[in-house]
Amino acid sequence: MSKTYTPKEISWLSFNERVLQEAENKEVPLIERFKFLGIYSNNLDEYFRVRVATLKRLLELGSKAKNVLGYNPKSTLKDVQEIVLSQNARFEKIYTSLIRELDSHNIHFVNEKQLSPEHTEFIRNYFITEVRARLMPYIIESDAELPNLTEDAIYLAIILHKKGTDKKRYALLEVPTDVLPRFIVLPEIGDDKYIIYLDDVIRFGLRDIFFIFDFDDFSAYTIKLTKDAELEIADDILESYIEKLSRSLHQRKWGNPVRFIYDRKMPDELLKMLTKKLNFGPDDVVIPAERYHNLKDFMRFPRLGKKKFYYDPVVAVPHKDIQQGKSILSAVKRKDIMLHFPYHSFDHFIDLLREASIDPYVTSIQITLYRLARNSSVINALLNAARNGKHVTTVVELQARFDEEANILWGNRLQEEGVKVIYGVPGLKVHAKLLLITRVKNDITQRYSAIGTGNFNEDTARIYTDHLLFTTNLKITNEVQKAFNFFNVNYKKDNYYHLxxxxxxxxxxxxxxxxxxxxxxxxxxxxxxxxxxxxxxxxxxxxxxxxxxxxxxxxxxxxxxxxxxxxxxxxxxxxxxxxxxxxxxxxxxxxxxxxxxxxxxxxxxxxxxxxxxxxxxxxxxxxxxxxxxxxxxxxxxxxxxxxxxxxxxxxxxxxxxxxxxxxxxxxxxxxxxxxxxxxxxxxx
Amino acid sequence: MLKKIDEDTNTITLFGHNPAFTEMPDRLCKSGCEFLTKTSIVCISFPVNSWSEIKLDTGKQEYFLKPEK
The missing domain is CATH 3.30.870.10 (Endonuclease Chain A)
Known part of the structure; x- marks a missing residue:
């Protein structure tokens, strides 16, 4: 490693260690510590899909890779593997200690073998009414390939066995966390609260799923596969290199596995069969882990227990220059306003859009959209503006990492309502956060602009710190208009003196x-x-x-x-x-x-x-x-x-x-x- | 060009095309300048004794006229 330049992959792991430190920190409320474990885990998934995947692609270039990257991808990958293994060991230690601490507060994680009669009945019902219909088992045949495993999902690799015989079969089953909660809260017994993983509810019901076979012994081990997301490569490397080397880069196809995690109790025979079928070699990251994976689901830990297990809720502060029930457009005209999220309320932004959507003098609203909230009030305000006859233009980035599908849906929805949708700029991701409102009264044009450091997303504005400037300063608003002109017509590259x-x-x-x-x-x-x-x-x-x-x-x-x-x-x-x-x-x-x-x-x-x-x-x-x-x-x-x-x-x-x-x-x-x-x- | 104007001259009138004729007043005026549509006029004054003292962002927009629709 060069003394004057830390590879970004390594420094990124150091950042994720800081997240882990928060999970470890006793000053942090208990359930929030679980959430930090979830964030760590979620971060690491994305890291493998993007960063490690890129490094692995560069490995294909052999000795040329160092020239492209500035450091050796092979030794960096080795360092990555070492650091990740040691961080994971720390993660598991923290996880065990947090579970113990929950126990001491009468909140217990139980598995399918630790159920009281009352809980057994509850789980049986839950399995039949909620879970069973969602399960699609796949029988692994020795001479057939595995099905295309869903990226980022967890699977149970199951051994079906007939006691007292050698008769065995193997199966795979996706744990449907996309449609069911990962954590199921069981009925309380006395003062005690109980939680069970969805994985264990499925283990409970295995016999029921495979009833057509003559097996009486089932064991299930979690596996998880992370794949190459092929999204970052062009971002990281000079374009000329990309062109030159594209053939060898593209030989590595989308979706190649980059990490395989398995329950370390999984018998060797099953592990060998799976890694062989997945074509994993010695350079690949294969990580033995605990019984449960995808702990990113902790980010959606069920709400239970005392108040002190959570951060105190933060009530966003209204900005001193914005008065409830008064025009924000007028306030911005008087002076520039800078909002600081999440301390200031994102409602100010929504209010601004709403006001613009009904102000009779507003003629147009132009905005860039990158990542949107699930039920986006921003979109609703824009749709409303279009219904009120405003010219609404949105620049929607389709390549927002991992949000592509959602953005296409939003784009279609906007178009149906008459909003002009521009799908980014070819070859360049539009990451800028810009809004421009044009108001024409008595033939005088007044422009209002919002320029931010974060997405126009009310969900993330509650947890991300960001700045958002509202201004009518002509020097800025004129150039924001130029930027939107450029989005409309990509060859119009005006001069910019301020932005x-x-x-x-x-x-x-x-x-x-x-x-x-x-x-x-x-x-x-x-x-x-x-x-x-x-x-x-x-x-x-x-x-x-x-x-x-x-x-x-x-x-x-x-x-x-x-x-x-x-x-x-x-x-x-x-x-x-x-x-x-x-x-x-x-x-x-x-x-x-x-x-x-x-x-x-x-x-x-x-x-x-x-x-x-x-x-x-x-x-x-x-x-x-x-x-x-x-x-x-x-x-x-x-x-x-x-x-x-x-x-x-x-x-x-x-x-x-x-x-x-x-x-x-x-x-x-x-x-x-x-x-x-x-x-x-x-x-x- | 402005800096080299004869000191006996107090007012000059410039004619020209966009984008320069929006960008120039925008850069000269402290408050910036609206987009100059066809045949618009903007008048800028500078608190200086000599044309050579003119700097960016120091002009004051005296008036802005554009044709009625």
Whole structure:
């Protein structure tokens, strides 16, 4: 591993370790700790589908792979396997201790062999009425291939056996967690509460399913397969390489298995048969695990037990400049408004859309849509606007990772109601978060824009931290209009003087901003760069930050996830300090502050500083012109920077040590809420 | 070009085409400038003594006229 560049796959695992630390943390409420286990597990699935899959594809290139990636995929994959195994061992330990702790609070997990007569009756009924009809067993024949296993689902691999004989058969059965809850709450007995996994309800009913055979002994072992999602490859590698190497890259077909997890108690004969049928070789990631897999389902753990097992509910704060029952369009016309989610309510955005949809002077609404909520109020507001005769244009990204299907459905729904739907820009994912409302009164055109760091999604706005700027500033709104012109007609690449668009200008702009700090530092002026982003892996930007550090620029980085820069190295990065915060809300906001010789420049952005965001996506980085909002954002950066409860130092050893606790605990996400919840007028 | 205008001149009128004729006033005026449709006029004043002192984002939009429908 290079000393000055951490492969993003490795630093990502370090981020997931921070998630695991939360599950381990006794200060975190009990059920929330289960949820962190769920998040860890869910993250890891996506990691294998995308990151590991990409590394495995690159392996096919042999020695050329290092030139493409900058580091050796083979040794990185080996490191990945080692780290994942050790993290999984820690995961299992935490899981066992949490189950024990639940027990001590009279909440018990039981399996099919631990049922009381009362529960047996309940489960029998549940199995017959809810589960049985959902099960589709597949008998494994020795000379036939396996069926196409559903990505990300869990299966029971079953041995059917006749006691006292050698007679055996094997079967596979998908656990239908897509239509049934993974955790079933059983009737309480006295003060005790009981939960059973759906897997065990199925185990309970195996005899019933296979009644046509003459077997009397059944054992079932969970397996899970993760497949290559083939979505990220173009994001990660230079296009010229892709073209050159596409043949060998594409030889590896979509859906190739990248990880196989199995219950470690599974007998060898069954394991060998399955891995052989799945074509798993020595380079493949085969992970022995516990009885239960797909613990990402913990993210939807049933609500039971005491209040103290959960985080206190957060009541979103109304923005000080937006008054209930008064026009938001008018408020935005008076001054720029910056919302900070989840501390501020996302309802403000929905209210803005609703107001626009019925305002007689509003003529058009244009919006980019990437990931939508399940029952999206955003979509409902847009449909309503179209019904009210507004020209509504939506730019829907079909390639939003893992959301493609949902987005096609939404797209069709919108079109049926007369909304113009633009399905992205060929070759580039539209990741920018833009809204433009045009209002024409007395022949005067007034535009209102919303520019965000996160999706227009009311579900995630409750758990992700993000910024959303409402503005009527012509310099911004004119250019937002240009961006929508570009979405309409892809050859119209106007000039932009304020908004910074990827893939056209972001790299150059960031380089210029860093160079400016370097120049100022060399002239003895104040020079600093404060970045709060999710991922920083682009090697050119990493190197430029090293140069800035060497020139004496003070650099503070708050990075949630992948982080290839190595801070604190003598003569290279000693002026760079970096922390990562993992707490109850997912840190997602992206904020950049540059000293600029004392005349600070501040930007919010939809882009991470990763090659994929800079070169392969349409992203928007927006300058903040309003002085008060700039000062507010600086204060927010400082609040996050001074966290001494949930902040981990990002160091060369990826140790994930917490920053030194201060005498007074300072938890940024709590402080952020307090900061924004101050009485009117005291925030900025 | 603006910076080189003869100091005896107080007002100049420019004629031209979009996109430059929307982008230029947008960059010169502190408040930006609306899109100039055909035959629109925008008037900008600068608080300077010499044309050479003109900078971006320092102009004030005095009026904006566009043809009636």
């Amino acid at each position: 910074v668009l990827s893939p056209f200008a972001l790299r150059n702009k960031i380089n210029l901003l860093i160079e400016n700090e370097i120049r100022n530092a060399r002239e003895g002026k104040d020079a600093y760069i404060y970045l709060k982003i999710n991922n920083l892996t682009d090697s050119e930007i990493v190197n430029n930050l090293y140069e800035a550090s060497a020139a004496g620029v003070n650099i503070k980085l708050i990075i949630r996830g992948m982080f290839s820069l190595v801070p604190g190295m003598k003569d290279i990065s000693e002026n760079i300090k970096a922390i990562g915060i993992v707490d109850r809300f997912l840190e997602h906001s992206r904020l950049m502050i540059f000293c600029n010789g004392g005349n600070e420049e501040c930007y919010i952005s939809s882009a991470d500083l990763m090659t994929r965001n800079i070169e392969h996506r349409i992203e928007v980085t927006c300058p903040v012109f309003d002085k008060n909002i700039r000062s507010e954002l600086k204060k927010i950066f400082n609040i996050l920077w001074h966290d001494n409860v949930k902040a981990r130092k990002l160091d060369p050893g990826l140790s994930n040590k917490f920053v030194k606790p201060g005498k007074i605990p300072f938890q940024a996400q709590v402080e952020m809420y307090n900061f924004l919840n101050k009485p009117k007028g005291k925030v900025s």
